[in-house]
Amino acid sequence: MNDQDDDQRHMRFDSLAREAVPLLARYLRRRTDPETADDVLGDTLVVMWRRFDDVEDLPQGSRLPWCYGVARGCLANARRANDRRRGLVRRLAAQPVQRSPSGPHNDTEQHDDELYAALETLSDTDREVLRLWAWEQLEPREIGVALGISANAASIRLHRATERLRGRLGVTRKTHPRAGHVVPRQESETSP
């Protein structure tokens, strides 16, 4: 590959990355603390660049969902490394999750406590599918790309996750009238 090809490849990557960076920054901040989000954004860009040939083979509409998939994997690995370093895994697993003063949900205004409480009872997979759908505003086909599964499988997972969330909302309304001190587990796992 000559220098001209290199430059053009670089420019095409730059174009994708400029579009992706703000979206990925939001994706990560929804799920972790600012410092981890910043580190993982760097990781994600490195992987995107390294795998850029793969990205260019994808249809246009699958490229950003693919980037979310990379960010998801990098975040999961960073969490494992963080957990390992801090030796917190078992302690976290053994304790109920409390609202973190510096976590993403430390605002005092308008939070849907019942919804957070219901999300907390779901599996990590269900939560991620729901967040990709409602927060990243991905459609099932795009969720499939981000999770590395087929569009049909993503559609089924989404359907089941929404059904389970509805079921839990009914339950939490009855049993947790003021369940405001619980946040989705993943979001507080790496809070400082």
Added chain:
Amino acid sequence: MTHHEQHPRRQDELRARLAAADPARPGGPAHVVDESPDVVSTRIEEAVMTTRVTHNPTRSSGDGSGARPNASRSRWLAAAAVIVLVTAAAAAAVVGGVGDEARDSRSGRTVALTVPGGDTMASCLPFDVGFLREMPLAFSGTATAVTDDEVALEVDRWYKAGATQREAASVTLSVPGGAASVALDGVEFTEGERYLVTATDGQVNGCGFSGRATPELTAAYQEAFTG
């Protein structure tokens, strides 16, 4: 009609309720103010400079000469430049000089491999079926146990392996203390998921040569090892 479309109004309402609880909504606790174009440029350039792709790889090129890590970034970017292919010295250290592709746990019929840590600097070779074909060890398997520092895979197919290794029904991947965040291109090991893995000198190959068993990677393995 997909499952998702069965109750469009209920789905829309639930999606809107979730979206209203988005912590990154404007005014939300995790709201992100977009970085300036200059800052974004710097971040992109860091990524590119850290992992300069080796365009003309040779079998002995994985010496790190292509990597230019930026010292101002965290250790995660140091991990980013991990290589995977042919880091002869590092691999020898990892497997203790065992000459085979992988150590063979003779008692438990388990092949033990190592995921590269964050201390091996080099760049990635571009994915190529021709290179894939040359990997001495290749298999598909399902993750049965994932812990902080080890992943157990139940093998369902050996694409390529020595006679002794083929007798093994499982493989363990040990993840050394360092960060493997991007060593495997962000591949996340999840129990119950199926993966395709290649290894050289006892080390798992990242850079797209190992990963989740997507249709694309499965097709590449088929082409490389059964074509």
